[in-house]
Amino acid sequence: MNRINQLFEKKKNNVLSIYYTAGYPGLGDTVAIAEALEESGADMLEIGFPYSDPVADGPVIQASSKHALDSGMTLDLLFKQLKELRNKVTVPVLLMGYVNPVLQYGVENFCKACAEAGVDGCIVPDLPMYEYEELYQDVFLKYDICNVFLVTPQTSEERIRKIDGLSKGFIYLLSSSATTGQNLQVSDTTSAYFSRIKAMGLKNPTMIGFGISSKETFDKACLYANGGIIGTAFVKSLQSPDPAKGVRSFMEEFTGTVSSLS
Amino acid sequence: MKAGLKVCGMRDAMNIQAVTALHPAYIGFIFYPGSARYVGSVDPELLTSIPATIKTTGVFVNAALEEVKRLIALYQLKAVQLHGAESPEYCAALQPYTEVIKAFGINYSFDFETLTAYEKVTSYFLFDTLTVNHGGSGKRFDWSLLKQYRLNHPYFLSGGIGPDDVNELASIDDKRLHFIDVNSRFEKSPGLKDIELLSTFFTLWNAAPAAKNYNDMNYFVNEKGYYGDFGGAYIPEMLYPNVEELRQHYLEIINAPDFQQEFRALLKDYVGRPSPLYLAKRLSEKYNANIFLKREDLNHTGAHKINNTIGQILLAEKLGKKRIIAETGAGQHGVATATVCALRGLECVVYMGEIDIQRQAPNVARMKMLGAKVVSAVSGSKTLKDATNEAMRDWINNPVDTHYIIGSVVGPHPYPDMVALFQSVISEETKKQLLEQTGNDQPDYVLACVGGGSNAMGMFYHFINDKDVKLIAVEAAGKGVHSGHSAATTALGKEGVLHGSRSILMQTEDGQVIEPYSISAGLDYPGIGPQHAHLFKTTRAEYVSVSDEESLDAGLLLTQLEGIIPAIESAHALAYLEKMEFTGKENVVVCLSGRGDKDMETYMKHFGF
């Protein structure tokens, strides 16, 4: 069974997933950050493969992507790093990025490389559902790669049902329609939206992301979903030359209470 | 490809010879004893001596299978046409021996679903008028019933087609119509054809123009939002509700009479359309061709961009949007957007690359005076691509009340089609003006510059299915196609996804977008619209490029020969004239997409005025 499915089988609440950009702050930091994250209690990792035109990202992740690209990050290099990472880290790993690099790599080559490197899933926000279903789903299934779809407060119920049907792994709930790096404010409307999704009884677990930056917002997210994803706030905390050290102090805030809850 | 002809119901030897000389694709012989044109036991020699390029066809009605096989062998029939209640199994049994055409009598109660079972066991269908005598009534059926025909299987059209039907037949816009079957309306008596009538019909048919959209290739968008391999809507979920709302409503809104009325009225009274088609005499002399300039530079705000913004602002209002965003390169689209927002009282935010803000300062000032907020895009190459990224981010963060007016035929479906529709007024007018001025609505060449491709698509639109009109799209080569400082997308690009659609774009092996370069801010973009990618790949249009230097020279030349200062974008299209060869007879239309006021500083610096 895929590591993502295994995770949600044994842990239903307060699942903590961390996003960071591959090759940032240092080109070779990808593995060390993953190890430090697992040690300090992350349940799942989302590793961004950088793209020149990340339209769904705010300034922080844009900057980390540009920095990684300028340092020489490529998909080939990332897959090498991921093989090494898999020897040291057991939590599920997802790759997150944009569709054009995947198309140039070749969707089949990409999925195969993911499987060989021990990657469990992908989040490709600009890969449309129609093209996924028609052209690529068979390849993803063949290599047992979970493709994770996003849902926003504006996504219709019909479409959410369709996404639930096509998803394996989990569904990524955006706290609001926004680029990455905004602050999550759980207002009446967002809590109504989260409650609405919760009441739909989806077959897939849900994770809330975009805008979770503190223990407080993470806890709020966990009221409505199986867990939360921290991205921008984490990337901001990473600093050369020893990013792993920063990881532990960043994670303390979250894991202290999180592990006591789980 | 136009449909071929079949002549049916032959039996007289001399008459057969005369029809053979006309070279129809098929000649039919009726082996049904109940028909007035029954061949009887005709000498096999008469059929076997017909050249092999004409398919001899036996027509049968519910005949015994073994008898049909015997006659196929005896007469060496190249095809059989079955007019009775023959089953799919029956057709399948004959397929190994000859080509099988299954005929169906059509009337208002015909169930087109019955055809599906016959698709695999026949080469063609034949649609005939339903009669008790299995055809031969001399009456047509209502051809509009064929709208219900959904399969891709090719067919013959038959039943009562007469000498006067050429034009109507030529206007049938259906590439599945492979052959036209004529018979009784061309006869002196049953089985004896009037050769004179037939020969006139053949001549007229061969000369008739193919239907407007009668192409083997569809150059326009399909129902999935694709142009061949290109197009689609590669957008994150955050943009889906807005783009889907547009996709569902754009055609219905645009085609509504009240929308068209308001759109056309604004184009006329506010923009100043129709823009002139001007025969540039001194430029024509220089290049030895009749050079016509489509004067989009004379539009209000100075470029073609306003055609699109007028259309989109009306559409945004219909969708109930309160806030407008746009990207801009040269600033012309930004100005055109700020203008319509002022006109309709809507909030306006324009994203513009930091470098473009510097090199197109007059347009920045205009936008500000018009009340728009101009936001500097500082990422990437700080030009049009980055401004587009920022506009998309804005739209993601403002999903409810905002409409994004994209300025070119790029972006997710339906933008490329919608913008092309609004810009198509350029070629719509050009055709009328050419007809008035030259007596022919088809020129030899049409040229336009391509950034994202909106003025080019508007200029090409109504010529795309005129196969004899050569379409030339001119890209910006910057300092030279292979200099590393270029925006010549088709020369340097590969297929990929940028700004929501699958198209051709400049990118690394790794799929990272390459920063383009051109002296012209409006052409400084690493991609082209998906419809252009399709026209390029199918070779319907030719994609070429000219350098900074060449376009500046062409701008100066037009200024000094005709007293028109063109935008540097438009000067790219003009510059390509220098590389073409003419004989003095050609009619050439160049889209003069905009005026050069905004580029004065660049011109001055370059020429040292």
Ligand SMILES: Cc1ncc(COP(=O)(O)O)c(C=O)c1O
């Ligand atoms: C005058 C003029 N022509 C052409 C263009 C290029 O755009 P498109 O290729 O969409 O016509 C621009 C863009 O700013 C322009 O201002």
